[in-house]
Amino acid sequence: MTRVGDRNGGLALGLLIVGAGMVLILDRAGALTLAWDLAGALVTLVAGVGLLTVAPASRAQYVGTLARITRDRGNLWALRAATVATAPLAGLGPAVYGLLTLRQALAPEPPAGDQPDGRRSAGTGLVGLSVVLAADAAGLTLGSDALLWGVLGGSAGLSLYWWGAKPMREGGRVAFLLLSGAVLLWLATVSIASSQGAGGTSVVVPAVAGAVLALLVLGPRWTRTQRELAAEREERARTMERSELAEKVHDSVLQTLALIQSRADDPAEVKALARSQERDLRERLFGERTEGPASVGTALRAVAAEVEDAYRVKVEVVIVGDAELDEPTAALVAAAREALANAAKHAGGAPVSLFAEINERQASAFVRDRGPGFDLEAVPADRRGVRDSIVARMVRHGGHAAVRTAPGGGCEVRLVQERRR
Amino acid sequence: MSTPRVVIVDDHALFRDGVRSRLAGEVEVAGEAGTVAEAIALIRKVRPDVVLLDVHMPAGGGLAVVSALAPELPEVGFLALSVSDAPEDVIELVHAGARGYVTKTIEPGELADAVRRVAAGDAVFSPRLAGFVLDAFAGDATLPLAQVDPELASLTPREREVLHLIARGYLYKEVGLELAISPKTVEHHVSAVLRKLQLSNRHQLSRWAAERRLVD
Numbered sequence: 001m002t003r004v005g006d007r008n009g010g011l012a013l014g015l016l017i018v019g020a021g022m023v024l025i026l027d028r029a030g031a032l033t034l035a036w037d038l039a040g041a042l043v044t045l046v047a048g049v050g051l052l053t054v055a056p057a058s059r060a061q062y063v064g065t066l067a068r069i070t071r072d073r074g075n076l077w078a079l080r081a082a083t084v085a086t087a088p089l090a091g092l093g094p095a096v097y098g099l100l101t102l103r104q105a106l107a108p109e110p111p112a113g114d115q116p117d118g119r120r121s122a123g124t125g126l127v128g129l130s131v132v133l134a135a136d137a138a139g140l141t142l143g144s145d146a147l148l149w150g151v152l153g154g155s156a157g158l159s160l161y162w163w164g165a166k167p168m169r170e171g172g173r174v175a176f177l178l179l180s181g182a183v184l185l186w187l188a189t190v191s192i193a194s195s196q197g198a199g200g201t202s203v204v205v206p207a208v209a210g211a212v213l214a215l216l217v218l219g220p221r222w223t224r225t226q227r228e229l230a231a232e233r234e235e236r237a238r239t240m241e242r243s244e245l246a247e248k249v250h251d252s253v254l255q256t257l258a259l260i261q262s263r264a265d266d267p268a269e270v271k272a273l274a275r276s277q278e279r280d281l282r283e284r285l286f287g288e289r290t291e292g293p294a295s296v297g298t299a300l301r302a303v304a305a306e307v308e309d310a311y312r313v314k315v316e317v318v319i320v321g322d323a324e325l326d327e328p329t330a331a332l333v334a335a336a337r338e339a340l341a342n343a344a345k346h347a348g349g350a351p352v353s354l355f356a357e358i359n360e361r362q363a364s365a366f367v368r369d370r371g372p373g374f375d376l377e378a379v380p381a382d383r384r385g386v387r388d389s390i391v392a393r394m395v396r397h398g399g400h401a402a403v404r405t406a407p408g409g410g411c412e413v414r415l416v417q418e419r420r421r
Numbered sequence: 422m423s424t425p426r427v428v429i430v431d432d433h434a435l436f437r438d439g440v441r442s443r444l445a446g447e448v449e450v451a452g453e454a455g456t457v458a459e460a461i462a463l464i465r466k467v468r469p470d471v472v473l474l475d476v477h478m479p480a481g482g483g484l485a486v487v488s489a490l491a492p493e494l495p496e497v498g499f500l501a502l503s504v505s506d507a508p509e510d511v512i513e514l515v516h517a518g519a520r521g522y523v524t525k526t527i528e529p530g531e532l533a534d535a536v537r538r539v540a541a542g543d544a545v546f547s548p549r550l551a552g553f554v555l556d557a558f559a560g561d562a563t564l565p566l567a568q569v570d571p572e573l574a575s576l577t578p579r580e581r582e583v584l585h586l587i588a589r590g591y592l593y594k595e596v597g598l599e600l601a602i603s604p605k606t607v608e609h610h611v612s613a614v615l616r617k618l619q620l621s622n623r624h625q626l627s628r629w630a631a632e633r634r635l636v637d
Contacts, residue, residue, distance in 0.1 A: 316548055318549055318551070319552065320552050320588065353548060353590025355590065357555070366590075368589055
């Protein structure tokens with residue numbers, strides 16, 4: 001009995017329960033001498049079946065675990081049958097069913113169209129309750145009366161609590177208040193009557209009734225406030241994220257576009273601006289920027305970016321695997337930077353490729369350009385770039401470097417660094 | 422070979438125009454589509470040889486188009502074009518049936534070449550895609566692919582060499598020269614890798630890709 005979304009259904013249910021409560025009170029007061037429990041069972045049964053008939057069967061009646069179970073119609077009927085059949089066991093079936101439907105009320109906000117129809121839940125619950133009442137009247141229930149009413153009252157109270165915690169329409173609110181009142185009245189009557197039977201009214205009864213009342217009225221409001229606060233916080237965080245993004249877009253994209261307009265007469269400059277902007281956005285959008293300890297991969301990407309900017313050439317970077325940057329791999333990165341700079345100078349504007357593979361055994365990097373290529377042996381001894389910065393540096397750190405003319409022209413520098421295991 | 426018929430799918434008209442002009446004279450553009458639904462209807466109607474497909478579009482993106490059409494139209498080749506280098510995007514698309522992936526910054530000549538190769542039923546691996554695949558199929562037995570299906574998870578040494586060279590920026594014919602094999606054999610190896618990728622467990626693959634992105 002979690003949600004009675006329909007105004008009429010909710011009102012009818014509320015009035016019915018109030019009526020039942022009145023009958024109960026009159027009976028306890030000795031003004032009525034009916035077989036009221038059988039009559040109650042009959043009325044509850046009629047109300048339950050009525051609700052089940054009125055409410056259309058909807059696929060979205062259940063959510064969560066219940067939805068998975070009830071997807072199969074056979075299972076759905078089995079669930080209903082089990083609810084009714086186990087009702088005489090101290091009201092177990094309807095109680096469990098009520099608690100299971102709580103899950104639906106607990107779902108923060110099921111998507112529109114996926115709202116479980118409370119009338120059907122209430123209807124099934126009432127049918128179950130009628131069986132409990134009938135069984136009780138016939139003396140067929142297992143467990144004591146106190147246990148029975150405890151289980152039923154407890155699950156009804158919990159259902160009401162969660163119902164109250166949901167945002168609801170006008171009809172739902174009225175029905176909720178009526179229902180809460182009826183349940184309270186009923187609880188109070190039963191407890192007063194039983195304490196009288198046990199000899200004298202104690203102060204415990206009104207105290208407990210008061211506490212339950214406070215819980216039913218204030219509890220849901222508190223829960224709802226908490227939920228709304230959390231939603232608000234989330235919304236604020238989202239807004240902040242949006243404005244941060246807008247700021248970044250302004251800082252980078254708009255500034256770059258302005259720059260591009262002012263430099264429209266220099267194609268090389270425009271290309272370079274677009275390239276650095278692309279890289280920057282890519283890092284932001286696809287998370288290629290890594291925070292924390294520097295890795296070989298990020299270091300290689302950084303030097304590739306430097307070379308792109310400095311030499312106005314596109315560097316295609318592909319990195320497989322990664323590792324934390326240490327001294328030998330830092331040497332590899334430095335050598336790769338030198339090789340990239342060299343390639344950029346000789347590539348004649350064609351893209352340069354950097355491929356690096358880092359695994360447990362070794363780190364290797366390949367820098368390839370499509371320029372005219374050159375012969376390492378023919379490089380004059382005073383040209384220090386290749387020999388010192390690349391080959392000697394690698395050797396000094398226990399690696400090696402090789403330069404070769406690649407098939408199809410151009411040149412490829414291969415850097416290999418063994419890694420300690 | 423006859424001129425391949427191409428459909429261009431991208432939600433940005435500016436980009437479609439750019440691709441069209443870059444491919445002018447090299448292929449026949451049979452149509453353009455700007456949304457997933459439009460693309461599916463158009464491709465069903467004109468049955469092009471190749472679909473140039475943007476990865477990122479509203480309503481499911483390129484993945485939705487490939488998933489919807491690849492089983493039904495096996496003769497249509499899908500080539501993914503993207504600015505995204507996120508491996509999960511790319512790998513998912515290839516897994517769904519795309520015959521290759523290139524970045525949007527690809528040189529015009531290479532794009533036409535890639536279209537022709539897809540039209541001929543071959544696979545197109547950009548250096549990036551080769552890098553992703555090498556990562557996914559790394560010899561490490563702790564990687565998810567190896568646990569799921571050792572057969573699919575292992576690349577032959579030759580396939581590994583070929584991918585390695587592609588990742589290093591070698592064109593197919595340069596790979597052939599380097600390994601002393603014909604370009605046709607290079608195609609053959611690349612297609613075999615593509616097949617392994619498509620047959621491997623999708624869930625494992627995307628989880629791997631997502632994890633890789635986290636540590637990247």
